Amino acid sequence: MARSTDDSLDTLDSTARSATGRAAVAGAGLLAVAVVLAAMNLRPSVTSVGAILDEAQHALGASDTWAGALTTMPGLCFSIAGFGAPWLARRLGLAPALGLALAVLAAGLVVRVVNGPFVVLAGTLVASAGIALANVLIPVVVKTSFAARVGLMTGVYTAALQTGGALGSSLTPPLSDATGGWRGGLGAWAGLAVLALVLWFAATRGGVVGGKRSAAADSGEQDAAESVEPDAGGGQGERRSLLRNRLAWIVTGFFGTQACFAYIMMGWMPQVLIDAGVSRTSAGLMMGLVSLLGLPVSLLIPPLVGARGGLGFWSVGLGVLGVSGLTGLTVAPAAAPLLWSVLIGLGMAVFSLALSAITMRARTAADTASLSGMAQGLGYLLGALGPFLFGFLRDVTGDWTVPMTMVIGVVVAQLAFGWYAGKPRYV
Template sequence: MTTTPGTENPRTGPGLDVLALVCLIFIASSLRPAASSLGPVLAEVQAAFGLAEWQTGLLTALPGLIFAGCGFLAVPLLRRAGLFASLALSCALIAVGIGARVLVDSSLAFSVLTVTALAGMSLGNVILPVFVKTRFPHRTHLGATTFTVSLGLGAMFPAFLTAPLAEHFDDWRVGLGAWVLVPLAALASWIVLRAAGSVPVLPRPSRDPQQAPAPRRHIHSTAKARYMAMFFGLQSVNAYVQFGWLPQIYRDAGLDPVAAGVMLTIVTLGGLPGGFLAPQIIMRGLAPRFFLVSFSVSAVAGYLGLLLAPASAPVLWAVLLSYGGFAFPAALALITSRTRAVSITARTSAFVQSTGYILAALGPLAVGALLGVSGSWTPPLILLIVVSALMGLTGYLSAAPGTVDDELAEAG
């Protein structure tokens, strides 16, 4: 049995390890459906609640806004409540938000319940990498790959199936509400894993006298963490604009709703090969700077295609954006590979994701505002081209050798 220093040994074994991976799959898969399921039925939601363009833009910006605000609460929650209770709360909030928002008739209630789901997702975004590092300390490649692939699945299936479900039942509420099953399954499997004694227990700092004192400097004082936050934020701008607006871009170009949902599915499908390949590239040091820049170049090409000829080769543009989306699992892998101590991983995860999502929140808002002012997709797409180019630059800087721990130690 192996464990990470500073944690109480969880029970392990072939069966329990499989169960832990199942939990990881379900919880990680719960961290995207509330966001990625909305885009395919955005027009229907907008019509049902009579939303103006700026209100729709605000709705699509909620993931970034909530992830930024609630992400900072994850580490204090983890310290006070522990790993089990923190992730259990995450799953419960997601389930309540997704399940209840389709039952209401006002835009305000819909937004509040969406915020509830996104708050749970935000906590899980930050805390789940700590579970990966503590439960699979000597198999981090397996844990990181399972994590990122499952995130991709959680984005892909809602993007692909929400519109067909809504069309089949002639009700967009069914298409959105079906995804409550994922966090419910996550919560159930997490409780079973706890009952089996296989959830790591993180000790309180005051009860761990052998633990090295935390570095005096804040994570944001290190250049590497700042570059990682900018890279994470810029790739998140792309991701959440795509979740919220890409199907509408294709629909305005002449594609029907199901075909537009398929284009988003192709984009999110990149989460599967990206989830397998990006962690290996980053954690094994396989020319990471080259690949991070290549993700940027591909995204720029995809947006140029949507700008110049969106309906002429829609699948090609979606494929290019899909490869550009490899930046997301790469950004998560950077958090794990560029930190060593569990406490630094947690703090870096909170800083990078919360700060990055502040940038991400501005993307859908800017797209909605530009669309409302211009009545054209040209200004938003030009903005996304610039964002993708900057993503390549910050990715190149983020992937430089060294760790956040090293920079903190040098300053200390």
């Protein structure tokens, strides 16, 4: 009888352990899906605007300068609002902070389609603030909750981000047609943010993050929050200012010029194509192609650069492709719009190399943190100014030639910064 009882207890214990293991796997799987869905929300707010920009302008009676301000909001928020993410994560915890970021994003997407031009700007500002917070917090979730699969989850997260950007530009025109106008096309993306928010709360309820109970999660969230502090040095020396370091400014110039190029294209390229005679739907699909082309390049080239060097070579090569596409779009936009889109998309893939330059040009974690804060903080600020200046030049000249020439100049500067950033030295 005793042996039978022991056997029964062993069976129950084994069954309980098996059930717990299955629950942990299911919880990790749900969290992974929640991370992917959250990442898919980080670009549609930006890429959806370009596809219906002229329609919104006409309906609101707004100028090209207003349109430039609208396309400037995301980059400006990425430069400023993201600095509040570490404080928010410490204050609320990592999981609630990301939930709040998704809620802010959803609210902003709704607000920006309910009234006039200034409300559109205000709603875009709110939505962009939510994206800026999530931009910082999602990689921390990946690092802390998927420690054994950081590489895999980072690749999945990047793919989801690029896919969201492509969907934003390609689906907004048909969504606008289906809902009766640009407001419905833009506002529909709030549904994706709400879905991500609901799934995020389902995946993290009860304080379970990556299979760890509340106490451990709270500790991990505290550590994660500290790890994204701008002052974090990673325990490898004190953080130092790089404002007088020439190489740091070169890396910052590289990151800033590529951001400027990318945000101008995401905000304005569909309108340039539409004015050249391309249909609104086709222009949106081409912008979606531009977004997707960065995915394979971002996955393939950085590992090659890390293993064999050649950062400067690849930066120049992609820069030349970008300049070629921009030149074609300026001189003969209707001649081969698909070819120009492919070349521009390959040129915009230099983003992954700009991120690689930050890690490759610093020896210690402290210097990496300093260089990252400087390059991304100032770089995104430059990226934010680009779309505004582009719209202002379009407003003043009434033509696309001058603003497009400005973008070509930006990419030429990016090409030079990338070449010098590729030289094997350290800040």
